[in-house]
Amino acid sequence: MRELEAASGIGRETIRFYIREGLLPEPARTSRNSATYSDVHVTRLHTIKRLQEERFLPLAVIRTLLDADDSASWLAHTRFPMLDALIAPLLSPPGGRRSLAEIMRSQGLDPALADAHVATGMIKPDAAGTVSAGDAAILAILKQMWELGLTRDQGFLPKDMRIFVDLVDWLVRQEMKLFFGNMADRIGEAQAVQLVTKTVPLLNDLLAHLHNRAVLQQLGDRRTIANDNPAAAAARRQPECDQS
Structure with a gap:
């Protein structure tokens, strides 16, 4: 020890x-x-x-x-071998693959930012340096965040975004385990395609609502804690006393 x-x-x-x-x-x-x-x-x-x-x-x-063995146990299922190819056109944003360097150049973005987000797994180019339409959409969202001021200069680093990649990877593993564990021997591949393509958008909406609720809850808890702090409450009242 x-x-x-x-x-x-x-x-x-x-x-x-x-x-x-x-x-x-x-x-x-x-x-x-x-x-x-x-x-x-x-x-x-x-x-x-x-x-x-x-x-x-x-x-x-x-x-x-x-726990890699347990997390990847759903990979052993032999049912629905073509499921990814069948649902990709239905879940992917429209558009073909594009050069990552070209996207960054056309948007006036620092190529180093792309490298940093590739390192975190947020963006996943292929060997030719092209990215999917989905990754292009992620870059567009990141650009909007940068334009709002969430930049390196303000302390928002690409490595801090990796938590979202890790959490989503973990969440999807759990979804796959539930889906294949419960449905692999009960439905055919055509029904699986229909079920996945209709369920994924619902889960995306569910996650958005859960995230919004959690943000409001955390901010509310923060305010409650501040109100319960006598020193903080006195500091907030001080400007009112000065004005009178």
């Missing part, structure tokens, strides 16, 4: 907690009071630390991301 603490920079109580929570595998027990830890433990601890510090992911999400 001492060597694992030194190699990972994480204390033993935290390591034991991660083992209990399933984020780390059980060590090999050499005796009742002795255990052997492997490079897997060191790698996982570094990954957990990075996901917490750089992407601010909760442990429940990190556990799912680390």
Whole structure:
């Protein structure tokens, strides 16, 4: 345990907690009071630390991301082998692939921004440097955010956007597991295409409403906490007293 603490920079109580929570595998027990830890433990601890510090992911999400075998179990299904090809024309925005460099140049955007968002997985060009119509739409949204002032100069870095990529990847894995686990042996491929193409837009709308509700809830909680703080309340009343 001492060597694992030194190699990972994480204390033993935290390591034991991660083992209990399933984020780390059980060590090999050499005796009742002795255990052997492997490079897997060191790698996982570094990954957990990075996901917490750089992407601010909760442990429940990190556990799912680390549990590759379970998260990818839906890939083993042999039903609907052409589902992606069949639904792509129905869910993708219209338009063909375009050069990423050309898009950035035509929009007057810094190519370094594209490189940064490629590094986070927000934009995914192919080997020829072209992106899909969907990625072009993402770039258009990012441009609007930059024009609103959410720029590097204001502290909004491309790496901060990676949390959205990670969370959506995690969410879609859960959706795939539910869908294939429940429907793979019950419906045909034509019905699966219809179900997916009609359900995905509904889920997108659902997520938008949940996000809006959470934003309002968090802001409301923030105001409640501020109102419960006597010092903050006095500071807000001070300008009124000065004016009188």
